[in-house]
Amino acid sequence: MDVATKTASLTVAIPTYCREQVLLETIHHIISLNVPGSEILVLDQSASHISYVQSELSRLHVAGQIRLIKLNQPSIPKAMNRGLIEASHDLVLFVDDDIIPEPDLVRAHLSAHALGKGRIVAGRIIQPWQEGVDFSQDRIFHFASLQSREIGDFMGGNFSLDRHEAITLGGFDENFVNVAYHFEAEFAHRWRAAGYRIIFEPEACLHHLKVPSGGTRTFGNHLTTMRPDHSVGAYYFYLRTSSGSSTLKSIVNRFFGAAATKYHLKHPWRVPATLISEIRGLIWAARLARAGPRYGYVRDREEINVSI
Numbered sequence: 001m002d003v004a005t006k007t008a009s010l011t012v013a014i015p016t017y018c019r020e021q022v023l024l025e026t027i028h029h030i031i032s033l034n035v036p037g038s039e040i041l042v043l044d045q046s047a048s049h050i051s052y053v054q055s056e057l058s059r060l061h062v063a064g065q066i067r068l069i070k071l072n073q074p075s076i077p078k079a080m081n082r083g084l085i086e087a088s089h090d091l092v093l094f095v096d097d098d099i100i101p102e103p104d105l106v107r108a109h110l111s112a113h114a115l116g117k118g119r120i121v122a123g124r125i126i127q128p129w130q131e132g133v134d135f136s137q138d139r140i141f142h143f144a145s146l147q148s149r150e151i152g153d154f155m156g157g158n159f160s161l162d163r164h165e166a167i168t169l170g171g172f173d174e175n176f177v178n179v180a181y182h183f184e185a186e187f188a189h190r191w192r193a194a195g196y197r198i199i200f201e202p203e204a205c206l207h208h209l210k211v212p213s214g215g216t217r218t219f220g221n222h223l224t225t226m227r228p229d230h231s232v233g234a235y236y237f238y239l240r241t242s243s244g245s246s247t248l249k250s251i252v253n254r255f256f257g258a259a260a261t262k263y264h265l266k267h268p269w270r271v272p273a274t275l276i277s278e279i280r281g282l283i284w285a286a287r288l289a290r291a292g293p294r295y296g297y298v299r300d301r302e303e304i305n306v307s308i
Contacts, residue, residue: 009035009037009038009039009089009091009110010035010038010089010090010091010092010093010106010109010110010160011038011039011040011041011083011087011088011089011091011092011093011163012030012038012039012040012041012092012093012095012106013041013043013080013083013087013092013093013094013095014026014027014030014040014041014042014043014094014095014096014097015043015045015076015079015080015083015094015097016042016043016044016045016046016097017044017045017046017074017097017214018046018213018214019046019097019098019211019213019214020049020050020053020214021053022097022098022209022211022214023042023053023057023097023098024053024056024057025100026095026096026097026098026099026100027040027042027060027066029099029100029101030095030101031065031066033101033103033105033106035106035107035110037089038089038106039067039087039088039089040065040066040067041066041067041069041083041086041087042057042066042067042068042069043069043071043079043080043082043083044057044068044069044070044071045071045073045074045075045079046074067086069082069086074178075174075177075180076156076172076176076180076183077171077172077173077174077176077180077183077296078172078174078296080094080156080171080172081171081172081174081295081296082296084163084166084167084171085167087163089163090162090163090164091109091110091113091160091161091162091163092160092161092162092163092166093105093106093109093158093159093160094156094157094158094159094160095157095158095206096156096157096158096206096208097214098208098209098210098211098214099157099158099206099207099208099209100206100207100209101205101206101207102205102206102207104203104204104205105123105158105204105205105206108123108201108203108204108205109121109123109160109201109204111201111203112160112199112201112204113160113162117162117165118162118165118195118196118197119161119196119197119198119199120154120159120160120161120188120191120196120197120198120199121159121160121161121199121201121204122143122151122153122154122155122158122159122198122199122200122201123158123159123160123200123201123202123204123205123206124143124144124145124146124158124200124201124202124203124204124205124206125143125144125155125157125158125205125206125208126144126205126206126207126208127144127208127210128208128209128210130144131207141200143155143200145200145202146202147200147202148199148200148201148202148203149199149200150197150198150199150200151198151199151200152188152192152198153184153185153188153198154184154188154198155184156183156184157206157208158204158206159184160204165196169187169190169191169194170190170293170295171295171296172187172295172296173186173187173240173293173294173295174294174295174296175236175288175289175291175293175294176233176236176237177229177232177233177284177288178229178230178232178233179222179229179230179233180233181230181231181232181233181234181237182233182234182236182237183233185237185241186236186237186240186241189240189241222258222277223261223263223264223267223270223274224270224273225273225277226273226276226277226280227277227280228277228278228280228281228283228284230277230281231254231258231277231278231280231281231282231285232280232281232282232284232285232288233281233285234254234281234285235251235254235281235282235284235285235286236284236285236288236289238250238251238254238285239285239286239289240289240293251282254278255275255278255282258274258275258277258278259271259274259275259278
């Protein structure tokens with residue numbers, strides 16, 4: 001690691017929603033990385049916490065170990081936009097609120113950015129079912145891979161970028177509501193269209209715990225619900241990033257593919273609910289697309305309550 005990287009710093013931003021003990025554990029893991037000069041933003045979209053969690057969050061905030069920012073409503077892209085606004089450093093690393101980072105997570109992100117501007121650094125993410133698996137012989141890319149490369153997309157739970165470059169593009173589109181499915185893909189589409197790159201760096205590694213409660217799991221299981229929370233983002237993405245027959249093909253494939261799963265073969269009575277969910281999501285997405293993208297970096301700051 002060169003001298004410039006050793007003296008560099010970044011903001012670690014943790015969007016969180018309805019997480020309790022695991023949030024505290026995640027924060028303490030990040031604190032233990034002890035990268036000089038860096039800061040930790042906790043972008044809390046939860047209405048409330050159990051008492052000991054709230055007490056510890058407040059203590060960490062007062063002690064200066066984190067900056068706790070309360071948002072009035074749950075929204076992944078809105079929380080991330082707030083992270084871009086509030087960050088004290090040019091580089092911002094976004095991570096999930098239920099993770100265990102490897103010791104060199106932050107340093108690996110900094111090292112990758114030291115190689116050039118105009119890049120998203122997408123870190124390695126090991127899911128619970130991937131623990132202990134040897135990926136050294138893999139040729140097909142996935143986010144637990146071990147080979148650095150340029151890629152076309154990123155996962156929202158472990159990536160870093162320059163906040164000024166992100167804000168210039170409008171930040172994250174807040175029309176990706178609720179589960180916000182495909183919000184990363186839409187941002188990646190704009191990012192690459194601007195001539196920027198997305199680099200996968202396996203040394204920037206974390207373990208995703210995928211806790212079954214809180215976060216996007218608050219919106220239920222996409223296989224069993226009639227709510228459009230999971231489907232609206234996918235259709236909005238197609239409507240925003242493709243055109244003509246390509247859009248129609250993507251929509252048709254999504255609509256029928258949503259009910260053509262192994263789960264539905266075993267539970268065929270769930271098919272009507274899934275199709276209703278898809279129809280509602282498509283209608284909602286069409287309305288959002290007609291209204292146009294909703295970028296968050298110019299919104300009224302009074303909408304956000306930043307006290308604890």
